[in-house]
Amino acid sequence: MWCTSCALAVEGSLNRLDGIHEVSVHYPSATLCINGTPAATQLSVLASKVKRLGYRLSELEPVADAHARLEEESRYLTLRLMVGALFGMWAMLASLLIYVGALPSEQVELIVAWVSGAFSLPVVLFAGLPFYRAGWRTLIAKRPGMDVLISLGVFGAVIVSVVLLWRGSSEVYFDTAVMLIVLLLVGRLVETLCRHRGLKALDTLSLPDENVSVWQNDTFQSLPVGEVSAGMRVELVSGELLMLDGTLEAPGWIDTASLTGESLPRYFNVGQKVYAGCRYLGVTPVVMQVSAEVGKRRLDRLCDEMRRYQAKKGELQKLADRFAAWLSPLALLLALLTLPAALLFGLGWEEAFVRALSVLVVACPCAVGLAVPLASLAGSGQAMQQGIALRDPAALETLARIRSVALDKTGTLTTGSHSVLHRQARAGIDEHALQQKLSAAVAGSEHPLAHALARWLSDERDQHPEQNPEQNIEVNESPGEGRRVRLNSGEWLTLGSANWLNRQQIVLPSQAEDPAMAFASQVMLADKAGWLATFYLTDQPVADAATSVKRLLESGYVVAMISGDRQGAVSWLGEQVGLTRDACYAQRSPEAKARLLQALPSPTLFVGDGLNDTLSLAAADVGIAPLSASEAAREGASAQLMTPGISGVVRLLGIAKRTRRIMVQNLFFSALYNTLALGLVVLMAIPPLVAVLAMAASSLTVTLNAARLAWAEPDEND
Template sequence: MGTTASRHDQPETIREIDLALTGVRCAGCVGRVEKALRQVPGVVSADINLATKRAHVRAVGTADPALVDAVSASGYGADILVPDGTGDADAGTADPHAHHGHDHAGHGAAGQGGWRVLLAAALTLPLLLPMMAPLVGLHIMLPGWVQLALASPVLFWLGWQFHAGAVRAARAGHGSMDSLVSLGTLAAWGLSLYLWLAAPAGHEPHLYFEAAAVIITLLLLGRWLEARALSQAMAAIDALGALRPRTARLRLPGGDVDVPVGQVRVGDMVVVLPGALVPVDGTVLEGISDIDESMITGESLPVTRREGDPVTGGSVNGAGTLLVRTRAVGADSTLSRIIKLVEGAQMAKAPIQRLADRVSAIFVPVVLGLAILTLAGWLLAGAGMEASLINAVSVLVIACPCALGLATPTALMAGTGVAAQAGILIKDAAALEQAHRADTIIFDKTGTLTEGRPTLAALHPAEGQDRAELLRLAASLQAGSEHPLATAVLTAARDEGQTAEPTLDQQALAGLGLVATVAGRPLLLGNDRLMRDHGVAMDALASVAAAEAAAGRTVSWLAEAGPSPHLLGLLAFGDPVKPSARAAVAALKAAGLRTLMLTGDNQGAADKVAAELGLDQAIAHLLPQDKAAHVAQLKRAGASVAMVGDGINDAPALAAADVGFAMATGTQVAMHTAGITLMRGDPLLVADAIAISRRTWAKIRQNLFWAFAYNVVGIPLAALGLLSPAVAGAAMAFSSVSVVSNALLLRRWRPRSRT
């Protein structure tokens, strides 16, 4: 790489690199590879997901080969995962799944491992005949050479991956899960070979070839079942990835032509035929159709899109034909950002997982020590080498910490995946953890609990002012603004045939309103604080304003500034609450959460909404910094605060809260600030997000309990000679499968917002 050029261009740019790992099988492996990656110069952070066998590295100025070399030096393998490249012209035909890396633990591993399990089982079953035959009154003893011939292929061919992993770990100077398996099975096989060769002629000693073969077979079976289960846990990502269209019908001067979607550029016009996937994010120029956006927003009902409406790449077109102007492609598209968010959440580590990783990092040397103590203890007790070695082998096999490493990532994968299908995007594990701890939910009002599309309900001119003139001035002030109140004024003006005049020096004042000059007149439009700041007397319409506020309407004052500021009139806006808002608040309160509302609106409007929805408290007349201050105050009082908002003015409060929920129907600033994005403007999704975070965290705790329980109970039993190596192997394999299967129960969760 040209370091000088990169330093000249963007010396502090942090790159994000994903690596597919091989040989990583336990939480101890994870800790060693992460440590190796973090020691590479320029690496800011490195996190590994054991379930997906992927590493996510953030680095400044680090060459990719250095990361691969670091992983190799630690005894494992790595390949750089190349992003999908759907935004590049030369990569339009790339496999949309290529960058997921799921084959390491998903469909590919499950498919490849099946024949190994079947063959291992076929070779191992005859070895078990002597143990099972007495159950039907038969006594069978296989000759030693037959047992050796059956067990050796299982151990040295089908189970070679375990020995190879142990060798890699030994070369790097540490132990791993493979070390425990390899030592245990080789010890059982070696002891059996010795006993067979040393036996007197005509005597068939008791051999343990079946123990070594059974352990390998059960581990292969467990790993195969694990891979199948993990592929189900990643179903959400796979389903989203499958929505990536490969081609788009581009409209060119010479006619329509199908091209790889990677060749489409922002501004291009794309034709979407009936029943086709929408290939890009864009705006409808022509046509009308119903669009199925369920995989992206979680909304089960199709939505109608016509001229001027946005469409999202990956959604499914209905019966109409649409002409769409491209707004975003490749990594900038909504679908790519959703996939990136979900993958990021699944890669991120919760603090509770880091604890498990630290425990596992010292686990292998401790277990090796316990196995040696077991061997020595039984020898000193006079049990003989055969029995002592078998008990030591059982300790090695039962102690493999696979389940411990899988406990957290599998639950995170399943939980964030099912949440994404419901339209809830969880940015990282920290957001999930904070959401499950939340005991106080704060809502913004406009656009969050209410429709956010207010209408101009009343217009009251001051004495001596003309109503039509008042509406014309208000519309002129707000021309070009996308604020919901501005839209309501402009709509009313258009309906009454009023034309807006040009403005000068227009300035928006956050939390107050705006100022501008119209036809040479300096005008103010905003709340009562803006009026007081400019010395405008509001007494003449104070009773009218109070009545409007008591009716739950939002009041804006229009005044002329200058040397003699005076009131021109007031505008009253109505904004109905969302249909699901009451049910959302009720669900949150039923879950034991306190519900509040912070708004820049007047207290009357706030109180009416609070009473209608059953909120515990409503605080009005707040600037953006005031909302953030209230959040900070609640946190100082010991509350765990979640903030729900959709606007730029909510961003400070979203950042100040323990976890922020942003409505995707709002601004990009809010979504970038929040830890959780709700793909629909449905307040019930807040209750759903809290529910799935609590359910996921419960699964993590259950998984960690069972993972520790297997080891805490199993190791002493094995050391005391109460577990044979075969039973220990079965228990270890079952522990991993049970942890993954328990996490998959999260897929049964169904959101309230769809019921």
């Protein structure tokens, strides 16, 4: 497509088809989003309709193809701009000599005027060809737009100039036609570069086409990644980039930095799912069973979803489209009325035509058409560079107006895994002996709290390495309650909850429980002498939770934590992250969460990661899924954080505010320009060349204002 008028023409043409409910064409990304009956939305049906307008419709193109298309468009524009600039320069110079009266006689001026016309021919016939083609297509679609005005302006300037030359006058307007084409080509080129810049954000979600080692015929063979299907087994060697999603058949260390931004690699166990874009760091090769081939990987889905949702338009874009839709026909009508009106007021044919020509040129709604989509594309690109995948860029407009931010607890504000917060032990117990017994008691347990105790012991051992660790040789376990283990020394240890230890006939002294730690999960350890120690574990807040909540509160948002967890744990976490007790809501069912969310000042934003959060994500005006979110939560969210923590929420709100600010600026000034310019050009004589410069300046200002957002460095303090 050549411009936003092309997009509106395609929309208008497809809207007239039977069975079509909604059509949205996003010009910057050249994407069509259509809603209708299955029969009406077949590619073959839509493509044939679009082809009659002179456009080509195909399946959503890969990011690499989109880059190639935009590079081709850039070369196409550059060639025409070079021709326009080269010949236009001489045409303008010739006109300038006439305007300033630098020529010795009227005969020489007439010759120079003919020279100006000759130099303008390559510009008009070659450089301006895309405008005429687009104008004809939009006329066919019965949606005349800016290219119709441009074409009429160019042809009008040339025709008036030829008539004047034929009458022996050197007051020609070839420079107007040349300047109109050249300046608009400059604007189109800058706009294409901005679109290219916006697509570069998707590069982080694309992977190169490389060969992978696949198990076939009892040996590993090298195959192109595109030929690998789900269920196949591929070999990963140290340092290799994962090209496919899958599950590991052996444990290993995985660097997830490229996908999640985590600086430290993570240890994945057998059966855990890993995603394309990560890197295997293990020493020995491991085998991975493919769960999603090329086109169905998590990265592919994110990329496609982002580009599909880019075609959806927000309220500001719809407003801009409506304004541009009636502006072009209005300009044509005013131009037609200006000609006879000027004649009625006693102006000559020449001046009347010049007035009508100025109306056509100055009314071109290029800036209005570009005001919102370029800013939206730039904002989406900024979000991706900040580690936030926007599944619905139209949500940027809503995000800029958010008043309330509600946060889930487990997995969103917390890490999702417990750690030791406090412990108390029997008087006189040796610290090293306590650690040895605890290590033996948790060894081999699959309970999450036992894993947390094992991690705590591992950290302690880094500071005080064990010399002769105790080992268990017999285990009696009650799943979910506790376990008894016999050490190689013959001593029995009991590990579990207070209730379970009581049932094991173990007497717990008063100091075994600390009332101030009632919010934490308790694990008690006992030996042959009775109670030995109590460990208090909590799900710790993510590293950036407190700073992020503080920044949200300072920015004036209503911030709440809504959780299904017990009151004590929720209140404790609220204190840790800086929320007051009345802003922390505990023991809420999924339905209660959604109802509470709707009672907050709207528009609302909800951040949640679990299955129980899907209802709240749908109830909120905008939903965001953190990095560790479940598949259901990701599907229900408008955006997904690709980095750990919740600081991405703060960054996204800042980006949304900047984007909407630029959208409103662009829309206001472009609409103001067109409205005032049309009024002025009808009431007073404005030379066509001045009208050209004003129109081009308006379009270029809108484009550069959007580019300011695309090229700006991320502002951490926004």
